[in-house]
Amino acid sequence: MSILINKDTRLIVQGITGREGIFHTSRMMDYGTQVVAGVTPGKGGEWVLEGKVPVFDTVHRAVEITGANTSVIFVPARFATDAVLEATDAGIALIVCITEGIPIRDMMKVRKYLDQQGSRLVGPNSPGLLSPGECKVGIIPGHITQPGNIGVVSRSGTLTYEVLYALKLQAMGVSTCVGIGGDPINGTSFIDVLGMFEVDAHTDKIVLIGEIGGTDEERAAEYISDNITKPVVAFIAGSTAPPGKRMGHAGAIVEGGAGLAADKIAALEYAGVAVVEYPEKIPSKCGELA
Amino acid sequence: MTAHEAKSIARELGGPVVIKAQVLVGGRGKAGGIRLVHTPEEAEEAARQILGMQIKGLPVRKVLVDEAAEIRSEIYLGVTNDRAARCPVMIASAEGGIDIEEVARTLPDKIVRVHIDPLLGLREYQARYLAVTIELPRGHWRDFIDMACGLYGVFTNSDATLAEINPLVITEDNRLMALDGKMVLDDNALFRHLDLAEMRDLDEEAPTEREARRYGLSYVKLDGTIGCMVNGAGLAMATMDVIKLFGAEPANFLDIGGGAGAEKVAVALNLILRDANVKAVMFNIFGGITRCDEVARGILTALDESKGDIPMVARLVGTNEDEGHKLLAKADMIMATSLADAAQKAVALAVESQLQ
Numbered sequence: 001m002s003i004l005i006n007k008d009t010r011l012i013v014q015g016i017t018g019r020e021g022i023f024h025t026s027r028m029m030d031y032g033t034q035v036v037a038g039v040t041p042g043k044g045g046e047w048v049l050e051g052k053v054p055v056f057d058t059v060h061r062a063v064e065i066t067g068a069n070t071s072v073i074f075v076p077a078r079f080a081t082d083a084v085l086e087a088t089d090a091g092i093a094l095i096v097c098i099t100e101g102i103p104i105r106d107m108m109k110v111r112k113y114l115d116q117q118g119s120r121l122v123g124p125n126s127p128g129l130l131s132p133g134e135c136k137v138g139i140i141p142g143h144i145t146q147p148g149n150i151g152v153v154s155r156s157g158t159l160t161y162e163v164l165y166a167l168k169l170q171a172m173g174v175s176t177c178v179g180i181g182g183d184p185i186n187g188t189s190f191i192d193v194l195g196m197f198e199v200d201a202h203t204d205k206i207v208l209i210g211e212i213g214g215t216d217e218e219r220a221a222e223y224i225s226d227n228i229t230k231p232v233v234a235f236i237a238g239s240t241a242p243p244g245k246r247m248g249h250a251g252a253i254v255e256g257g258a259g260l261a262a263d264k265i266a267a268l269e270y271a272g273v274a275v276v277e278y279p280e281k282i283p284s285k286c287g288e289l290a
Numbered sequence: 291m292t293a294h295e296a297k298s299i300a301r302e303l304g305g306p307v308v309i310k311a312q313v314l315v316g317g318r319g320k321a322g323g324i325r326l327v328h329t330p331e332e333a334e335e336a337a338r339q340i341l342g343m344q345i346k347g348l349p350v351r352k353v354l355v356d357e358a359a360e361i362r363s364e365i366y367l368g369v370t371n372d373r374a375a376r377c378p379v380m381i382a383s384a385e386g387g388i389d390i391e392e393v394a395r396t397l398p399d400k401i402v403r404v405h406i407d408p409l410l411g412l413r414e415y416q417a418r419y420l421a422v423t424i425e426l427p428r429g430h431w432r433d434f435i436d437m438a439c440g441l442y443g444v445f446t447n448s449d450a451t452l453a454e455i456n457p458l459v460i461t462e463d464n465r466l467m468a469l470d471g472k473m474v475l476d477d478n479a480l481f482r483h484l485d486l487a488e489m490r491d492l493d494e495e496a497p498t499e500r501e502a503r504r505y506g507l508s509y510v511k512l513d514g515t516i517g518c519m520v521n522g523a524g525l526a527m528a529t530m531d532v533i534k535l536f537g538a539e540p541a542n543f544l545d546i547g548g549g550a551g552a553e554k555v556a557v558a559l560n561l562i563l564r565d566a567n568v569k570a571v572m573f574n575i576f577g578g579i580t581r582c583d584e585v586a587r588g589i590l591t592a593l594d595e596s597k598g599d600i601p602m603v604a605r606l607v608g609t610n611e612d613e614g615h616k617l618l619a620k621a622d623m624i625m626a627t628s629l630a631d632a633a634q635k636a637v638a639l640a641v642e643s644q645l646q
Contacts, residue, residue: 078481103479104371105449108408111376141578141608156524157548158576162629165576165607182523184373211524214373237527240512240534241543248508248523248545250478251373256391261531278532280630 002131002176003151003196003203004094004122005070009135012068012092013038014083015075016048016055020098024074024139025049031136036066059090070094072128072137077101080124084110088119095187096137097123104250107185114187121187125249127157127179140164140177148173150286151197153190154209155182155216155251159237162279163209170283175203182249184213190220198228205231205286208273212238213252213259221267231289232273233282236261296337299355301330309336312352313345314491316472317389321345326358359469360462365424366390367438368454369406369445378406378445380438382420386457412442433466434458448486449479498561505557507546514539515569515640517562517600519555521546521580529574532633538640541568549579555588556595563598570601570640572632577608584610586617593621601639605632 011028015021016038026049029035037054044057056062059071071087073080073095080099087095095114102124114121122129128138133147139157145164152174154160160179167174178193180186190208197203206228210217217236224232239261241247243254254260265275274285300307311323318324323345325336333355343350364387372379385393385400394401402423404416417438421431437455445453452474459467480487492500502509508523516533520526523545530540542565546558562571575585585606605626606614615625624639626632 077478101478103449103482104451104476105408105446105479108371108377112407112409139578144608154524156522158520158522158578159524159528161576161578161608162525162528184371185376209524211527216374219374235528237524237531240530240540241527242510242512245510245543247510247527247543252523252527256394277535278630279528280628 002134003193003200004176004178005129005131005135005137007134009070009137010034010036010066010068011070011072011137012036012059012062012066013053014059014071014073014087016040016053017043017046018074021074022048025053027139027142028136031142033135033137036068037062059086059092063090063092068092070137071096073097073099075099077103081106081110084121085113088114088117093119095119095121096126096128097121097181097187098126098128098138099123100125101250102183104183104185107183111185111187122178123181123183123186125183126181126186127160129176129178130174131176132174138179140179144168145177146173147175149175149202149204150207151175151193151200151203151205152177152207152209153193153197154179155211155249156209156237157182159279160209163207163235163282166280167283167286170287172283172286175200182211182251184251190216191223194220194223194228198230203230205233205289207282207286208232208234208268209279210234210236210264211249211252212236212241212247212254212261212264213249215258217264218267221264221271221273224268224273225271233285233289234268234273234275235279235282236264236268236275293334293338293341296353296355297330297334300327300333303355303357306358307333308356308358309333309340310354310356310470311340311343311345311350312354313348313350315346315348318345323350359459359467361457362460362462362464364457364459365426366393366454366456367420367441367458368452368456369442370452372405375405377408378442380404380406380412380416380420380442382424384424384426386459390454390456406442411446412439414439427460429464430460430466437466437468444473448473448483449476450474451476498564501557502544502561505554507544507554507558507561509558509561510543511565512540512542513567514541515567515644516636517541517544517565517568517571518574519544519546519558519562519571520574521548521550521576521585525574525576529572529629529633532629533572533637536630536633536637538637541565546580550585550588552584552588552591555585556592559589559592560596563592563596563600568600569643570603570636572636573602573604573606574629574632575604575606575608575614577606577611577614579609581609582606582611582614583617586614590617590621601643603632603636603639605629
């Protein structure tokens with residue numbers, strides 16, 4: 001079982017005819033995801049992937065014809081804001097934005113608007129979600145993980161793969177993996193996902209992967225302390241990162257004394273979370289916490 | 291810009307002037323980069339000294355010569371983004387002039403904040419609230435509100451992540467005057483501000499970081515001995531942390547991004563090898579979109595060009611890892627099975643090569 005996405009997810013791909021869009025659509029379908037349509041303005045009426053997926057000009061039309069409830073966005077950064085808003089207006093409940101490099105001002109407006117409309121955005125700059133054995137939305141490689149009882153939530157991409165793979169090598173599986181994205185402003189926070197894992201009957205343990213920058217991990221620690229009864233294991237990347245330098249992700253920067261790994265680790269440990277020294281220690285720590 | 295020009299500008303302005311170093315870092319005053327002088331001759335001398343300075347490692351190539359204001363009080367006014375609140379925040383303080391982060395630490399009560407709805411923008415009543423709370427004399431409210439709204443306008447119109455006036459002063463002849471300002475722009479938004487993008491001063495960036503950016507690599511030079519190449523920012527940071535955990539320091543942060551081809555990988559390896567402090571190199575590639583064989587090809591290309599004696603450890607997992615391993619078997623490379631294994635081996639190699 002899973003959170004946010006499952007066998008019944010009906011997915012549309014915004015930017016399906018782009019290089020990334022078409023490649024990952026094919027991977028998602030191979031995994032068993034129901035991709036019901038694609039959207040690329042100006043290419044409505046075409047069919048892609050050997051005629052399996054219809055393309056529409058607008059999200060509204062795609063939703064009307066196919067009954068899609070989830071969207072994944074692969075369009076370039078300068079068009080991504082518009083794509084998210086279009087999905088919201090078309091009534092899509094869950095929008096997953098893979099696109100990296102969206103201006104922060106745009107994201108602040110989008111987030112505010114989405115909160116008013118009641119849509120959920122995961123990302124941007126997210127690797128997407130994966131419910132092993134059921135559904136894959138985004139770019140997380142399917143074969144590096146297996147179904148199980150561990151919920152994974154992360155701000156990172158390949159670091160998340162590292163953790164999923166380390167778990168698999170120890171025969172441990174995952175209920176759902178959620179990549180919330182590496183940008184300073186995102187649609188879904190650690191807290192949102194932690195709350196979902198807490199009430200999910202098929203998630204018994206939670207793995208949280210954070211990194212330097214901002215105070216999301218500190219707020220997650222507070223939330224865990226007050227609301228989470230399931231055991232949580234965490235890793236925070238960036239202990240060695242110097243202040244004032246952006247470490248790749250727009251959100252990974254230590255500014256004005258805030259966002260240090262040491263502060264996040266201390267807050268999580270205070271909340272009773274088992275924080276490990278490096279990602280490959282996560283499986284053994286999960287094993288200890290029955 | 292020469293010291294002689296500073297002299298003639300000072301003469302034109304008449305009276306006392308300030309000479310200010312124009313570099314893209316804060317803390318110029320503390321570093322001696324801002325001087326008050328009283329005659330054109332003094333202006334020339336001060337400009338000569340400042341133009342020869344380095345501030346936080348950056349050479350001063352330009353100075354600003356401006357009328358000196360007789361200052362009664364200094365105010366701070368700035369706007370930035372509050373990540374936790376997901377909106378801009380405007381900050382004012384009656385304790386202007388110096389480092390606002392210092393004020394925030396030592397005198398938190400002296401800082402006033404208003405959060406701004408990103409869909410509504412800054413409203414006049416919010417600016418008025420700031421003026422009242424920092425106890426600005428009533429006669430200056432109108433000007434202050436106009437400046438605050440103007441500052442917010444500049445902040446949003448140019449996609450800044452910081453816009454500040456510091457100090458905003460009340461002069462002895464009772465005028466409200468912006469004496470200095472600073473802005474930081476959002477790199478992700480530069481595509482719609484080509485005029486601002488053009489103003490990037492390439493001289494003020496480290497050459498390696500500039501070259502990295504041109505190839506779409508994310509590189510930050512650090513002071514350690516182990517060069518590392520990783521795909522993905524989070525994994526790159528984790529790799530640095532593991533190197534440190536096993537007793538050495540990373541020489542750099544380097545994220546080659548997703549789906550990097552052989553050419554990009556070769557450029558990345560050359561960047562690492564150019565750093566004289568590097569005693570060992572570690573590759574940590576988790577192939578998803580990135581293909582391990584492409585990475586291996588790039589490594590081989592770079593090694594063909596510059597065959598050094600720096601020892602290297604590679605850990606390749608994921609897409610096309612077998613082909614990657616086969617290719618690297620041709621090179622003199624130590625293979626590792628896990629992140630921890632790779633870091634331990636790299637640290638041992640670096641220690642060994644330092645002993646030699």
